[in-house]
Amino acid sequence: NRDRPTCIPQAVLEAQAIAAAKEKKKLERDLENENGGAGVYSASLKKHYLLANDEWKEDILPEILDGHNVADFLDPDILERCEELEREEGLRLEEEAAQDAFMVDGHDELTEEQREILGKIRKKKAMFIQEHRMKKSTAESRPIVPRKHDKDRKFTTKRLGRQLTSMGVDPTAAVNRLRSQSRGRKRERSLSRADGDAMDVDGQHSDKKLRTRSRSRSKSRPIEEVVPGEGLRDTAQKKKAIKKSRDSVKNRNKEARRGEADRVIPTLKPKHLFSGKRGIGKTSRR
Known part of the structure; x- marks a missing residue:
């Protein structure tokens, strides 16, 4: 039998020597055992402070009274500063008195x-x-009345023109814009009235016109388009929400069950519960 002693590489031996030469870091458990053990040792939280100078970590903090730092109110020159403030206050009061006297005297000279x-x-x-x-x-209690309900006619184009002219602004563009808007509204009202008359004369023709108009209006804005205020992020999310809402009512519609939009007439006093005598064993059910 040959002897096969352990062979430790030189690099490992050097690493072990370096590790042994290093000082072992003291843990809080070691400090606790050195300073009386549990219940006696109190760990210092100040040693973890990040300060510009490590010597400041154990400094005594200034006392706080009523939420104020007492050290901020300590001033060796407090008496001199108070005297300066009093002098400034006296000068200011004298200036105000002189100004008031000048105003009173000035009124006499008018x-x-x-x-x-x-x-x-x-x-x-x-x-x-x-x-x-x-x-x-x-x-807060006054209602906001639209200008179209202005019975006193306070807001008119003439008044607008006078106000803009007094401010040095040419009112022509603003007045023309308001008049064009009012003409457009009148034209829309006349067209709607004409449509109503045509409906009375020829109902079928007007129905076709209304259908084509509604179809064109629906084409102008698809159902998947996101309208501001709906709370949806984009078109894909709105499509997903529409699909989910349709799927949720599909089975109920197939079975013709009552939905949330159907009218409900509840039976407040069912006949089978409020008729007949109560026997000995019926107290819990009637």
Whole structure:
């Protein structure tokens, strides 16, 4: 029998030597065992802080009182700053008093005509403020009335033209646009009225016209087109939703069962439950 001793490669021996030379990292369990064990040792959370200087980790934090940092209110020059603020406040009050005195003296120097104009201006300003407050107080309860229901005729093209002219804007384009829109609406109403008359004269012809119009309208917007506000992402998702809705009612429609859109007349007091005498054993069922 030949001796076959273990052969460890040199690279492995070098790696083992390097690993043995390294210091083993102390874990929290090791620190706990060194400092009194469980229940005595309290792990420090500050040593994991990411600060510019590691020496700051164990610094004592400033005290907090009523949500405020006390250190922010400590100022050695607080008395001097208070005196500066008092001086500034005194100067500001003096300036305001001088300005008020100038205003009062200025009113005495006004002529009779200027005083009358000043009174009108103040009166109009007070009226504007009062009107604004009334609008603001009743804004939530006041209904929004469309301009087409404007009975007082406050919103007219003439008034629009005057306002734009006073602002220095040429009102021709805006007035022409409004008039063209109103003409278009009148033309639509006249066409619909003419269609109604034709329907009375020739019902079959008008039915064909209505069918072709509805068909053209349906062609203009396919059912798969996503309308804003439907909550669908794209056409594919809408197609999938339509298919699911149709599949869900297919079996019910085949069996002619009652659906969610059918009228329901409930029997509030069924006859078999509310007629006859109750026997000894019928209390639970009647």
